[in-house]
Amino acid sequence: MSSGKEIGLTVRKEENFSDWYGQLVLKSGLADYGSTKGALILRPYGYSIWESIREIFDKYLKDTGHENGFLPVMIPEALLKKEEEHFKGFNSEVFWVTRAGTNNLSESLALRPTSETIAYWAFARWISSYRDLPLKINFWNSALRAEIKATKPLIRNSEFLWQEGHTVHESSEDAQKEVNLILGLYKKLIEEYLAIPVRQGLKSNQEKFVGAVSTASLESLMGDGRALQMATSHHLGQNFSKPFEIKYLGRDNTEQYAWQTSWGTSWRLIGAVAMIHGDNKGLILPPKIAPIQVIIIPIHKKADEGLVKEHTKYVLMDLEKANIRARIDERDEYTAGWKFNDWELRGVPLRINVGPKDIEKSKLEISRRDTREKITIGRNELVQTICSLLNQIQNDLYTKAKEFLSSNTTPAFDFETFKKIISEKGGFITARWCGRDFCETQIKEQTGADIRIIPEDDDSIMENIECVFCRQKPSVRVLFARAY
Amino acid sequence: MSSGKEIGLTVRKEENFSDWYGQLVLKSGLADYGSTKGALILRPYGYSIWESIREIFDKYLKDTGHENGFLPVMIPEALLKKEEEHFKGFNSEVFWVTRAGTNNLSESLALRPTSETIAYWAFARWISSYRDLPLKINFWNSALRAEIKATKPLIRNSEFLWQEGHTVHESSEDAQKEVNLILGLYKKLIEEYLAIPVRQGLKSNQEKFVGAVSTASLESLMGDGRALQMATSHHLGQNFSKPFEIKYLGRDNTEQYAWQTSWGTSWRLIGAVAMIHGDNKGLILPPKIAPIQVIIIPIHKKADEGLVKEHTKYVLMDLEKANIRARIDERDEYTAGWKFNDWELRGVPLRINVGPKDIEKSKLEISRRDTREKITIGRNELVQTICSLLNQIQNDLYTKAKEFLSSNTTPAFDFETFKKIISEKGGFITARWCGRDFCETQIKEQTGADIRIIPEDDDSIMENIECVFCRQKPSVRVLFARAY
Numbered sequence: 029m030s031s032g033k034e035i036g037l038t039v040r041k042e043e044n045f046s047d048w049y050g051q052l053v054l055k056s057g058l059a060d061y062g063s064t065k066g067a068l069i070l071r072p073y074g075y076s077i078w079e080s081i082r083e084i085f086d087k088y089l090k091d092t093g094h095e096n097g098f099l100p101v102m103i104p105e106a107l108l109k110k111e112e113e114h115f116k117g118f119n120s121e122v123f124w125v126t127r128a129g130t131n132n133l134s135e136s137l138a139l140r141p142t143s144e145t146i147a148y149w150a151f152a153r154w155i156s157s158y159r160d161l162p163l164k165i166n167f168w169n170s171a172l173r174a175e176i177k178a179t180k181p182l183i184r185n186s187e188f189l190w191q192e193g194h195t196v197h198e199s200s201e202d203a204q205k206e207v208n209l210i211l212g213l214y215k216k217l218i219e220e221y222l223a224i225p226v227r228q229g230l231k232s233n234q235e236k237f238v239g240a241v242s243t244a245s246l247e248s249l250m251g252d253g254r255a256l257q258m259a260t261s262h263h264l265g266q267n268f269s270k271p272f273e274i275k276y277l278g279r280d281n282t283e284q285y286a287w288q289t290s291w292g293t294s295w296r297l298i299g300a301v302a303m304i305h306g307d308n309k310g311l312i313l314p315p316k317i318a319p320i321q322v323i324i325i326p327i328h329k330k331a332d333e334g335l336v337k338e339h340t341k342y343v344l345m346d347l348e349k350a351n352i353r354a355r356i357d358e359r360d361e362y363t364a365g366w367k368f369n370d371w372e373l374r375g376v377p378l379r380i381n382v383g384p385k386d387i388e389k390s391k392l393e394i395s396r397r398d399t400r401e402k403i404t405i406g407r408n409e410l411v412q413t414i415c416s417l418l419n420q421i422q423n424d425l426y427t428k429a430k431e432f433l434s435s436n437t438t439p440a441f442d443f444e445t446f447k448k449i450i451s452e453k454g455g456f457i458t459a460r461w462c463g464r465d466f467c468e469t470q471i472k473e474q475t476g477a478d479i480r481i482i483p484e485d486d487d488s489i490m491e492n493i494e495c496v497f498c499r500q501k502p503s504v505r506v507l508f509a510r511a512y
Numbered sequence: 513m514s515s516g517k518e519i520g521l522t523v524r525k526e527e528n529f530s531d532w533y534g535q536l537v538l539k540s541g542l543a544d545y546g547s548t549k550g551a552l553i554l555r556p557y558g559y560s561i562w563e564s565i566r567e568i569f570d571k572y573l574k575d576t577g578h579e580n581g582f583l584p585v586m587i588p589e590a591l592l593k594k595e596e597e598h599f600k601g602f603n604s605e606v607f608w609v610t611r612a613g614t615n616n617l618s619e620s621l622a623l624r625p626t627s628e629t630i631a632y633w634a635f636a637r638w639i640s641s642y643r644d645l646p647l648k649i650n651f652w653n654s655a656l657r658a659e660i661k662a663t664k665p666l667i668r669n670s671e672f673l674w675q676e677g678h679t680v681h682e683s684s685e686d687a688q689k690e691v692n693l694i695l696g697l698y699k700k701l702i703e704e705y706l707a708i709p710v711r712q713g714l715k716s717n718q719e720k721f722v723g724a725v726s727t728a729s730l731e732s733l734m735g736d737g738r739a740l741q742m743a744t745s746h747h748l749g750q751n752f753s754k755p756f757e758i759k760y761l762g763r764d765n766t767e768q769y770a771w772q773t774s775w776g777t778s779w780r781l782i783g784a785v786a787m788i789h790g791d792n793k794g795l796i797l798p799p800k801i802a803p804i805q806v807i808i809i810p811i812h813k814k815a816d817e818g819l820v821k822e823h824t825k826y827v828l829m830d831l832e833k834a835n836i837r838a839r840i841d842e843r844d845e846y847t848a849g850w851k852f853n854d855w856e857l858r859g860v861p862l863r864i865n866v867g868p869k870d871i872e873k874s875k876l877e878i879s880r881r882d883t884r885e886k887i888t889i890g891r892n893e894l895v896q897t898i899c900s901l902l903n904q905i906q907n908d909l910y911t912k913a914k915e916f917l918s919s920n921t922t923p924a925f926d927f928e929t930f931k932k933i934i935s936e937k938g939g940f941i942t943a944r945w946c947g948r949d950f951c952e953t954q955i956k957e958q959t960g961a962d963i964r965i966i967p968e969d970d971d972s973i974m975e976n977i978e979c980v981f982c983r984q985k986p987s988v989r990v991l992f993a994r995a996y
Contacts, residue, residue, distance in 0.1 A: 060634055062584045063591060064621060069634050072579035072649060079580065095556035096563065100546045100671045101585065101623075101654065102607070107547060123586070124611040125623065128658035129604040137548060139585075139609065139623075150544055150553050159845055165556060170585065174612035187584045361643055 035369055040308050045252035046180075052302055053181045056311045056374050066179035066186035070295065073374065074182075076319035077298050078189060082168060084221055084317075085191065085293075088213045094164040094193065099146050101172070102137040107145045110271045114144065117238025121173040123186075139172040144239065144264075144290055147194045148272040155196060155286065157277045162206070163196040171294075182299030183256070183512050190294035196274060196286045200265065203287040207261045210291045211244045214259035217293075222301050223314040223425040224248050225433050226258055227456065227507055229481030234465055237290075241265035247480045247507065249433050250303040253454025255480050255509035258300060259293035304429050305398075311375025312398050314425050315418040322347055322354040322414060323376045327364045327383040340382045343392070343410065350411045352418070372397060377421050378414060398424060437507075443471075446496055446508070450475045454510060460503035462495035471497050477508040519853055524792050529736035530664075536786055537665045540795045540858050550663035550670035554779065557858065558666075560803035561782050562673060566652060568705055568801075569675065569777075572697045578648040578677065583630050585653070586621040591629045594755045598628060601722025605657040607670075623656040628723065628748075628774055631678045632756040639680060639770065641761045647680040648690070655778075666783030667740070667996050674778035680758060680770045684749065687771040691745045694775045695728045698743035701777075706785050707798040707909040708732050709917050710742055711940065711991055713965030718949055721774075725749035731964045731991070733917050734787040737938025739964050739993035742784060743777035788913050789882075795859025796882050798909050799902040806831055806838040806898060807860045811848045811867040824866045827876070827894065834895045836902070856881060861905050862898060882908060921991075927955075930980055930992070934959045938994060944987035946979035955981050961992040 037055060039047040053059050058074035061067070070078065086096070102125055109115045123139040126132060140146065147165070155163060172187045179185055193210065197203045211228065218224050226246040230236075236243035240262040247255050268274070269285040278284045305312040315321050324343055328336035340356045347354035357367050364381075371379055379395040386392055390407040394414070398421050405413050436455030440446040449457055461467060461479065472478045482504055495503045521539060523531040537543050542558035545551070554562065570580070586609055593599045607623040610616060624630065631649070639647060656671045663669055677694065681687045695712065702708050710730040714720075720727035724746035731739050752758070753769040762768045789796040799805050808827055812820035824840045831838035841851050848865075855863055863879040870876055874891040878898070882905050889897050920939030924930040933941055945951060945963065956962045966988055979987045 060637070063588055063630065063633055064584070064586055067584040067586065069584065070582035071638075072581050075581045076579065078582075095560065097556050097559045098554035098562070098654075098673055100548070100551040100553065101656070102548055102551065102671065104547055120613040122613060123609045123621075125607045126610045127608040127620070129606060129660075136611070137607075146547065149547055153544070154555075159843070170582075172585070176613075187586070189582055359643070 035366075035373060037308060037310060037373070041251060041306070048308070049299075049303055049306075050181065052306050052310060053299070056302075058298065058302065058311070059181055061181070064186065066175045066184070068181050068185045068187070070189065073319065074295075074298060077301070077313070077317055078295055080317040080319070081217070081221070081297055082191070085213065085217050086166075086168075088217070089166050089193070092209060092213070093162075094166050094195075097165045097167055099140070099143050099150075099167055099169070101140050101169070103140055103143075103146045105136045105138060107149055108138045110145055111239050111268055114239035114268075118142070118173070121176065123172050123174055140169075141173050142171055142290075142292070143167060143169075143192055144194065144268055145272075148268050148274060148288070151194070151196055152272050152274045155274055155276050158198055158279050161196055161198050161276060161286065162202065164193070164206070165195070166191055166193040180299075180512065182302070183296050188294050188296070190292050192290060192292040195289045196269075197289070198276070198278070198284075198287070200263075200287050203263055203265075203289050206289045207244055207263045207291070210289070211246065211259070211261045214246055214261070214291075214293055218246060218248070218258055218297065219426065221314065221316045222297060223316075223422055223429060224258070224300055224304055225426065225430040227433075227481060227483065229483040229507065231260075232468060232479040232482065232506070234468055235479060237262045239264065239267050240290075241267060244484075245481055247509075247511075248300055248304070249436055249455055249509070250300065250512065251306070251432075252303075253436055253510075255456065255511040256296065256300055256303075257480070257511065258297065259291070261291035262289060264288040264290060304432075305425050306375070309369075309400075310373030312425065313375040313377060315377045315422045318375070318377055319353065320355050320374075320376050321352055321418055322378045322380060323371045324354060324356045324380045324382060325364055325367050325371075326356065326358070327381050332384040335387060336382055336384060339387050343380060343382060346411055347414060350415065352411075352414055378417060396421060440496055443497055446471070446477075447475055450477050450510065456480070457508040458505060459496040459508055460493045461506045462498055462500045462503050464495075464498070467495055467497040471508065476510045478511065480507045480509050480511060482506045519850075519857060521792060521794060521857070525735060525790070532792075533787055533790075534665065536790050536794060537783070540786075542782065542786065542795070543665055545665070548670065550659045550668070552665050552669045552671070554673065557803065558779075558782060561785070561797070561801055562779055564801040564803070565701070565705070565781060566675070569697065569701050570652075572701070573650050573677070576693060576697070577646075578650050578679075581649045581651055583624070583627050583634075583651055583653070585624050585656070587624055587627075587630045589620045589622060591633055592622045594629055595723050595752055598723035598752075602626070602657070605660065607656050607658055624653075625657050626655055626774075626776075627651060627653075627676055628678065628752055629756075632752050632758060632772070635678070635680055636756050636758045639758055639760050642682055642763050645680055645682050645760060645770065646686065646690070648677070649679070650675055650677040664783075664996065666786070667780050672778050672780070674776050676774060676776040679773045680753075681773070682760070682762070682768075682771070684747075684771050687747055687749075687773050690773045691726075691728055691747045691775070694773070695730065695743070695745045698730055698745070698775075698777055702730060702732070702742055702781065703910065705798065705800045706781060707800075707906055707913060708742070708784055708788055709910065709914040711917075711965060711967065713967040713991065715744075716952060716963040716966065716990070718952055719963060721746045723748065723751050724774075725751060728968075729965055731993075731995075732784055732788070733920055733939060733993070734784065734996065735790070735916075736787075737920055737994075739940065739995040740780065740784055740787075741964075741995065742781065743775070745775035746773060748772040748774060788916075789909050790859070793853075793884075794857030796909065797859040797861060799861045799906050802859065802861055803837065804839050804858075804860050805836055805902055806862045806864060807855045808838060808840045808864045808866060809848055809851050809855075810840065810842070811865050816868040819871060820866055820868060823871050827864060827866060830895055831898060834899065836895075836898055862901055880905065924980055927981055930955070930961075931959055934961050934994065940964070941992040942989060943980040943992055944977045945990045946982055946984045946987050948979075948982070951979055951981040955992065960994045962995065964991045964993050964995060966990050
């Protein structure tokens, strides 16, 4: 018996990456398109990955003294305009509420593109003394931005799930420590749980967050050689505390403007997991965030049904006792072959087939989703083997992605080479840059590549190496890429 | 040393309930007003209660086979209009997005007043066969409604946190089972965790959810004798599946319209906790949902500081080992007296004072927030006593609220008595009703009370008792009240 539905991917990753990714997101059940341009619905399978990510990062935040809160999605126009540069940066992509019922509103209300303005309007009331600092609040919500460019599920949507953290400190140094702390937590989340290696550094002046003093960013490389900004952490200095009048009475009894940070990451992390680890059979989920780590498939004829089904329950129980997220696929209306394809598409790390022969011989057949390797083990080795395989897969996915990142990071010492790499190979280009907006803009216009980060582990300014574009000195080393 | 800030409530509950409640919500740190009419910001203290509620109810949902998802907040006008009655019911309070950046949108987008329309638009694509049923998805999000009536923090806001569940079934009976299952889960949450007794029953035709076949509801009584709808569970029949074309191929191989339910509860549960259990000193939180169950206050002069602080850490460790949510108030800049008031205001169930004399005698002084009773115990009885006191408080709060509910539920056999009770005492009135819209409307217009529920445990239609308004027979027993 078969469902008749075409469930597999009909486009190959290496042939048309964009279509492959679109099919992957939809057919694996991660998400579905919404009913307006750029809108996305997160289906339960995708949402449960978001729940994993949220649970991990929320614990990090709480362990480091952050708390959660809730802010309204509608921000009055006057508030959004208060920090000029910030407003200019978001103005073109803000959704405006102008009517309630049949009444026109006297002031238009913006849907939050981000919550700095409304949060800091409130913080100003909550803070009066150094005793109220540091204030460290995070919001798990969604942000809304009318995307003018092409939209892409989970990567660029008119509304997206994210978290945005906002903190207030007594000094610039404290704010800087917070920026670094948070970037480190993002890195841990992304590398250890999502198995995605990142490059870390500062944004250029043109690419930093609108209204920030500086933006630290984590960048990864997707399967098609384009970069993706994974998470950012901004030092806001006193750029917002001044217009929003976030003042506090200092320990020295003088009134001072506070120092602030904001930082965020979004459901694009799920998109990155799909793009980096996925293959032509579907998703490949890192075990640590996979909603289902092991799928158990009963394989039987009518005569063996009772025996096999009972045995799958024992297998499940053993796995659950070891805190492994396992499930039996009990859908009698589908064939085993259909189920194999379905779970491969959904990226479940391990599959266990249970048939009458296996039971008779006290054996089990395990299939790895990532390598599609099959292993036969003794029934009594089950838990130990599964645990070690899950670890192995987690590590292998990271190693593979790390190798991809390394082999797609290429140095360019002159602009001809730069252009050649961008058009033929893509990926990250390490190159020298003089620090001027002019060269950055020219490179972007001529190649589509922009400065992703100025690595913090840079070997400092080198007097003797020239900017890849203008050939002037001195220069810093930066990472360029075409990006999503 | 004192903060100089006025932290206590300056209005008494029994004198001006509404102002008392407003102060309570703001001064306890639960919430703060937003910057537009009816908008509310949930501060970390309030949000952590919401997190408790979410965690408990989310587990109930997952244990009964529900999954979470995400839906966009913007719903195209055409979709919202698809089920006529539904649209009529919400039309006057819908916020409309009409502009993105500087461009006017070709179709106005509604901010979700509730998500039936967008969810079912998607469900229609996801469901094709009985194999896809039941579909049971929940959304933790916020809903937006432009409130024309007076707003009230946590009770009536232009945006509020809630969950909305949406399910699809093969039969009306299955849908009815779901409605009942969910109502039972809400009841358990509200009674066992929030210590709030509820009355359960069906809404009248006029009061049911717009678009539903029937609405089951849980109602409670607030401290001022007004009723509050705590949670509702709707049987939608095929009222939405027909306009949205949610069809499935049945087990009998014929195409059929599906049967649906939707249900929700919101952050108003936090408001109810405040209104029911709170007193003139502030909040009183039921231990099961209190973010902090025990606050430890070190009391010392300079000479004893080291000794006392060290001892509070041991007390904390003992409590934490027993999974009790405890915290030490280490703010040196505040006096012990100021701290007592602060934690009373915030409703922490138990306070432990630790001073040098207590340490010397191996004693501890414990204060109950609800009764303000002080108990001195031996240091070695700590964990056992705290556990039993937390249980005791949880039960006592429920019992007290239950007694309040009983003593404020009054029968009325004639309309004069009915009016007298409403104007003098308030609370629930049990009365007979003929079932006609006319009488229901007249009663509401003349008294402000409406039918809260038709109890399901009714002793059925009694031929011999007359409607409290029109004196006609037969009638059913219903609960009337003025409500929020």
